[in-house]
Amino acid sequence: MSEWYKEDLAFIHDVGFSDYALQSAPGILAILEQNKIHKGLVVDLGCGSGLSAQEFIKADYCVLGIDISESMIDIARTRVPNANFQVGSLFKVEIPPCHAVTSIGECLNYLFDPDSDRQLLIQLFHRIYSALTPGGIFIFDIAEPGQVEQGTKVKGFTEGDGWIVLVEKEEQREILTRRIIAFRKVEEHYRRDDEVHYLCLYKATEIASELRQIGFQVQVMRSYGEYNLPKSHAAFVARKPA
Ligand SMILES: C[S@@+](CC[C@H](N)C(=O)[O-])C[C@H]1O[C@@H](n2cnc3c(N)ncnc32)[C@H](O)[C@@H]1O
Known part of the structure; x- marks a missing residue:
């Protein structure tokens, strides 16, 4: 049993903190459409209780959700029986060939995996680039420094x-x-x-620069469609050129 998002916190996140995933979903689906990704596999890293996965399945995508929390995956499997879910660290699991990768709700900031650091994050970006089909996109958000005033x-x-x-x-x-x-x-x-x-809090400008060095075309945003991200958060659309 993982020590993160155990049964009760997974339940509370699902019932009490679903806004981020649910309100960002229309904007994310619109980005997929704008990039002419109308079908195919979406890999959702840090899928939590499957809230985004459910929206992707409703829009006719196939979904593989990955999360380190067994309790989150238990809820996800019950919520979305026709998606695939896997327990594991998003920094280590194999990412299959896919049309899109998503990671919604600052999942890439967490230091749950004892090996996670900036280098492992950059390796993940490389692995996602390799897994995406040409024209595929990676949509995610991060928390930046400035969440809380230093010293308080x-x-x-x-x-x-x-x-x-x-x-x-x-x-x-x-x-x-x-x-x-x-x-x-x-x-x-x-x-x-x-x-x-x-x-670990990352600056959006530095993340965008790492993605561009790998070959992604990058757009940095402060909202998913009409859903404005919380303070000091940035969202990214990183596209593998066609
Ligand atoms: C704030 S929750 C967001 C969950 C979901 N994406 C949503 O929007 O409802 C962050 C999720 O990232 C997962 N997570 C954090 N680090 C992870 C890692 N190294 N590998 C897989 N999942 C991870 C957590 O277990 C948790 O479910």
Whole structure:
């Protein structure tokens, strides 16, 4: 069992934090259409509970979703039985030949894989370039430095029916730490789950430059269609020339 997005946090992310995936989906589908990708395989890296995968399947694409969290993949398999899902690190799994690769919701920032660093990220970009068919696209977003004012700790909470999640955020030298305490009601009691997530924050200009060196044509955006990304986030459309 992976130590990230365990059962309760995976459930809470799915029911309480679905906006990012659901509201970005129309914009992402429009980008696929604009790039004349009307069918074929979309590989979704960090697919979570399958929210984006469900939208891609509805639009007639085939989907392979990959996530390091077994609990996320369990929800995804139930939600989208006609997509394929695999548990594994997006930095290590084999990416099959495909028409598009997506990674939605700052998945590439996470330091869940103990080997993940900037070099592994650049290797991933190379592997995606090789896997894409000519004219294929890689659509993703990242969190940049500036999530939290340096030297401060920001605390907050989000609650829903039968759950509450408390988060303390701190940013030091381009590493964002999120200390998360989740309570979920199970019968008449609340069960507590603790996780600490570390994210490496990348500057959009540097990521765009790495992608261009590999051969991608790159567009940097602050929204997916009408969905504006949160503060200090950037989205990318990286196209392998036809
Ligand atoms: C904020 S969630 C976004 C999930 C989903 N894309 C969405 O928009 O709902 C980030 C996801 O990235 C996954 N993730 C982080 N690092 C990963 C890695 N190295 N390999 C695979 N999945 C990873 C997490 O398990 C989590 O499901």
